[in-house]
Amino acid sequence: MKHLPKHLRPRWRYLAVEIESWPDASIDRRAFQRECWYAGQNLLGDPGSARAELSVLQFEFSADAGVGEALVKVRHGWTDEARAALACIDEIDGQPVGVRVSGISGTIRAAEEKYLGRRGQDSEERNVVFGNEERVAVVRDESVDVRLDAAFAGTTDLDYDYDYDLA
């Protein structure tokens, strides 16, 4: 079909979204898209989520580091509604996630240039002493996720200086 004249085309805003989870989490684009639509539907209702759009254009997630980012397309004038809906995504496929809108742009390219790819995704494993026991931790950008028996604990470099002092 011939595409619409410019004044009839919907206007969009592009939300850059930062996603964080524990290391080992595997989250793919389809799962994130599903959660976006569920969250939109649950908070805004069917009409609201239809108007807000909330489709995921780009998605990247590094399972090693447990961080990722996405670009979400939202109808102009519905960014606050979309922001509220995205805030309600608390887990994806049963894996707890933190979600934050890092910026909004009017074009995909501006959103990419300004807000995506800013966070370090390099991670490494390190042995740390947490709760008087030696544990394996995943370290990224001063954040240290400690692997416990059945879960993780979120810590930072600051939590370990004391141990170095004592050693």
Next chain:
Amino acid sequence: MYEAVHAHPDGQSTVARLAKTAAEFSFEGVVVRNRADERAEFDAERIGDEYGIDVVEGIEIDADDVEQASGAVGNYRTDETIVAVAGGTPAMNRFAVENEKVDVLARPMAEGGDVNHVLAKAAVENGVRFEFDLSGVLRTHGGRRVRIIQSLRKLADIVGHYDAPYVVSATPRSHLELRAPRELAALGEQLGLSSSFVEAGLEEWGRIAERNRRIQSESFIEPGVERGRYEEEH
């Protein structure tokens, strides 16, 4: 704006990690409100300097009965900057709002708890803030979430009518459960709380901290009495 958090061992992330993430989310401070039997050991000043955020020491008293809560309030009032009492039962809600040593009545509507005009008037008189706990909106689904939203709106009506003091929190127990102030404000708008209402509730934590630090500082003698310039040694 401040967020009131439960840190390891009461939550999954340490105070440092919550403070680091909160600073990235442009919060000005975090209030650590671990329960009495799950206290966190941390150096508030060091963490605050490292991440550029105000770290406030607090406690959330989660007691089985009023006698126990009353004892705990007396014990912790002198050491902690912010003392919150977990509500949710008629007896605990009433105890908290009638006690001027309490700063915050946390989760007044949880688990079938309720707030009415009598409690609101008492809260105004004693300066006890009602907490709007958004965690149920952020992290539950379905019918339960509907009831939580209903209870928040009821609380908002009562608080609005009596101009009662209040705080807002997402009650995170890990850095993943933190949400940025703008997200919480946008969510408030959807719930009918208005974004300025939510922002004022997030700022209130900071005001409590500032006020209590002044009162607990050595230069404060009692209300209306202040050490003046003439006390300086010559």
